[in-house]
Amino acid sequence: MFFNSLAFAIFLPIVFFLYWFVFNKTKSTQNALLIVASYYFYSCWDWRFLFLLVFSTFLDYYTGIQIEKGTTERNRKFWFWLSVLTNLGFLGVFKYYNFFASSFAELLNNVGFKASPILLNVILPVGISFYTFHGLSYVIDIYYKRIKAEYNFVDYSLFVSYFPLLVAGPIERATHLLPQVKIKREFDLQMAKDGVCQIIWGLVKKVVIADTCATYANAIFDHYTAMNSFSLILGAIYFAFQIYGDFSGYSDIALGVSKLFSLDLLRNFNYPYFSRDIAEFWRRWHISLSSWFRDYLYIPLGGSKGGLWMKIRNTFIIFVVSGFWHGANWTYLAWGFINAIYFLPLLLSNSNRNNIDDVKISWNFDSVKVMLSILSTFLITCIAWVFFRAKTITDAILYLKRIVTNRDFGFQYLDNERYSYELLAMIGFFVLVEWNSRTRTEPLSGNKSTLKIALAIVAIMAFGTFSDYKEFIYFQF
Numbered sequence: 072m073f074f075n076s077l078a079f080a081i082f083l084p085i086v087f088f089l090y091w092f093v094f095n096k097t098k099s100t101q102n103a104l105l106i107v108a109s110y111y112f113y114s115c116w117d118w119r120f121l122f123l124l125v126f127s128t129f130l131d132y133y134t135g136i137q138i139e140k141g142t143t144e145r146n147r148k149f150w151f152w153l154s155v156l157t158n159l160g161f162l163g164v165f166k167y168y169n170f171f172a173s174s175f176a177e178l179l180n181n182v183g184f185k186a187s188p189i190l191l192n193v194i195l196p197v198g199i200s201f202y203t204f205h206g207l208s209y210v211i212d213i214y215y216k217r218i219k220a221e222y223n224f225v226d227y228s229l230f231v232s233y234f235p236l237l238v239a240g241p242i243e244r245a246t247h248l249l250p251q252v253k254i255k256r257e258f259d260l261q262m263a264k265d266g267v268c269q270i271i272w273g274l275v276k277k278v279v280i281a282d283t284c285a286t287y288a289n290a291i292f293d294h295y296t297a298m299n300s301f302s303l304i305l306g307a308i309y310f311a312f313q314i315y316g317d318f319s320g321y322s323d324i325a326l327g328v329s330k331l332f333s334l335d336l337l338r339n340f341n342y343p344y345f346s347r348d349i350a351e352f353w354r355r356w357h358i359s360l361s362s363w364f365r366d367y368l369y370i371p372l373g374g375s376k377g378g379l380w381m382k383i384r385n386t387f388i389i390f391v392v393s394g395f396w397h398g399a400n401w402t403y404l405a406w407g408f409i410n411a412i413y414f415l416p417l418l419l420s421n422s423n424r425n426n427i428d429d430v431k432i433s434w435n436f437d438s439v440k441v442m443l444s445i446l447s448t449f450l451i452t453c454i455a456w457v458f459f460r461a462k463t464i465t466d467a468i469l470y471l472k473r474i475v476t477n478r479d480f481g482f483q484y485l486d487n488e489r490y491s492y493e494l495l496a497m498i499g500f501f502v503l504v505e506w507n508s509r510t511r512t513e514p515l516s517g518n519k520s521t522l523k524i525a526l527a528i529v530a531i532m533a534f535g536t537f538s539d540y541k542e543f544i545y546f547q548f
Contacts, residue, residue: 086104124202127161154206158207168191206231208244236336242363247335257333268515276320280312281313284498292310295466309494312498321543346448348417372385391407403459405464409455410455
């Protein structure tokens with residue numbers, strides 16, 4: 072069930088009505104309804120993987136209690152590692168086994184040994200990377216005594232399986248969401264209005280921006296050997312806005328839906344393409360994942376407190392692992408490695424925390440430098456996105472090489488690019504709207520909100536009617 076589907080448009084009002092008018096008596100009834108709704112939502116993808124979700128939930132619930140009750144460090148470590156290794160084991164089998172088996176067999180074949188890997192014919196359970204990280208952060212926090220174990224199984228189950236964040240995040244923390252599900256929620260009209268605005272803006276990002284750009288980006292990347300330099304540059308830009316509109320749009324819808332139930336989720340995007348350096352970009356892009364790796368991997372490895380070698384090592388580890396989290400392909404590893412290269416000069420010069428304030432422009436020379444910094448950061452981000460989007464590293468390299476060597480910057484015609492000028496104008500208008508709204512959660516609230524919402528709905532209906540691209544990119548992760 073997609074957020075941008077008719078099924079969800081029917082599902083959400085039904086859950087909303089039952090939540091506030093039938094099951095609103097106690098916290099327990101509210102939570103029970105949301106769990107049933109979440110399991111139904113997940114079963115619409117593949118009901119068989121419900122058992123994996125339930126097992127993962129019970130595993131972390133039980134081991135969390137055992138860790139807290141442990142009387143010796145050895146006992147606590149046993150339950151801790153049982154949870155961590157089991158969670159990572161499931162993730163490894165479903166997501167990475169075929170990749171490692173194929174890569175190892177290819178390596179053996181290259182050195183003269185014949186190898187035929189045994190591959191698993193299984194599909195990737197949707198959302199497994201997200202709900203696995205929910206459970207891991209919970210168990211890790213209990214082990215290090217940052218939080219207490221949750222003894223109410225219903226409350227904990229809702230924390231893990233809450234449907235707005237279940238399949239594509241944001242990656243929640245027990246310290247943030249569990250306290251909210253442990254109390255009865257009261258309807259907040261203003262919060263609900265804000266939620267509706269955020270849902271609509273998320274749909275604009277997905278249906279109007281991401282899905283439209285996807286059509287063009289796919290055509291260019293799939294036929295890059297026949298494209299000229301200008302088309303390839305456009306392809307990289309189109310994909311940059313596709314993945315931003317797609318994923319941040321999903322996150323906006325998830326946050327907006329949660330506000331309808333008076334639940335507040337972690338913000339996942341903060342206008343990342345207005346970043347002035349790559350460090351700021353990663354503080355604004357997929358915030359819940361970046362902060363997760365910072366808190367549960369980078370800092371435990373020593374963070375930036377050790378010597379120069381430790382800083383460099385930890386930087387590359389966190390970026391490469393982040394790339395590998397996205398998928399079992401060398402292109403994702405390359406994407407993570409490239410971002411580590413980008414980040415390294417900032418780390419070595421101790422300037423990775425320079426741009427932590429909001430972007431401000433006043434017409435002077437300093438503002439020119441700010442705009443150039445934003446444009447250069449976007450440029451190198453697009454270069455890295457080529458590796459993320461390409462099927463192989465070779466394709467990515469040849470794609471970038473052709474941009475440099477072709478040197479034809481004419482507007483190349485494609486059958487499905489009849490409206491290329493209009494698309495560029497639409498992207499420009501989208502950037503302008505977001506720029507003027509960069510201090511707010513989304514652009515539709517504030518002055519003239521009714522008019523802005525009406526225009527947004529018209530755009531969603533117009534583009535959604537003709538869009539052939541429905542899926543969210545991050546469902547595959």
